[in-house]
Amino acid sequence: MKPNALIRFYIGSAVAIFCFSIVAKVAAHYTYAELRLHDPFLRFLTVWQLLLVSIIIEALAIGIISANYYKSPNIAIGCVLWLTLLLILYRIGFLFSPDHTGTICKCFGGPGGIVGKFSDTLAWLLLIYLFILGAVTALWSSMSTYSRHVSHKKCSIA
DSSP: OOOOHHHHHHHHHHHHHHHHHHHHHHHOOOOHHHHHSBOSSSTTSBHHHHHHHHHHHHHHHHHHHHHTTTTOHHHHHHHHHHHHHHHHHHHHHHHHOTTOOSOSOTTTSSTTOSSOTTHHHHHHHHHHHHHHHHHHHHHHHHHHHHHHHHHHHHHHHO
């Protein structure tokens, strides 16, 4: 069964946003000294290690989302919401970290970024979009699955 238009749009836009995020991380211009600094929030990781781990996690999530696009869209939606919440929690933790210096990641903005000076605002807007539309899509999908299940039981009883 193919997912309906809202689910298809949400999953497609999430994959595009996560791919854009990976490209931004790979294309960011960091100095060698910046890459060796420890992350203010996850202090046990250097900036380079955090970028590498986040690229790997996002790439794996894109693979899981894409593999479940038609087969099981609910798993794809859940994976998008999981990664979105993970990124939101990291950003909140970074903001409350005593050692944070301002911009979370040069990937989208700052010197060498691909978006410009509004990178943090854009990242927050994309994450809020993914979270809110994801919650709506998950509810929509679960309600349609429930209604199909209930209508199937009615038919089999009669």
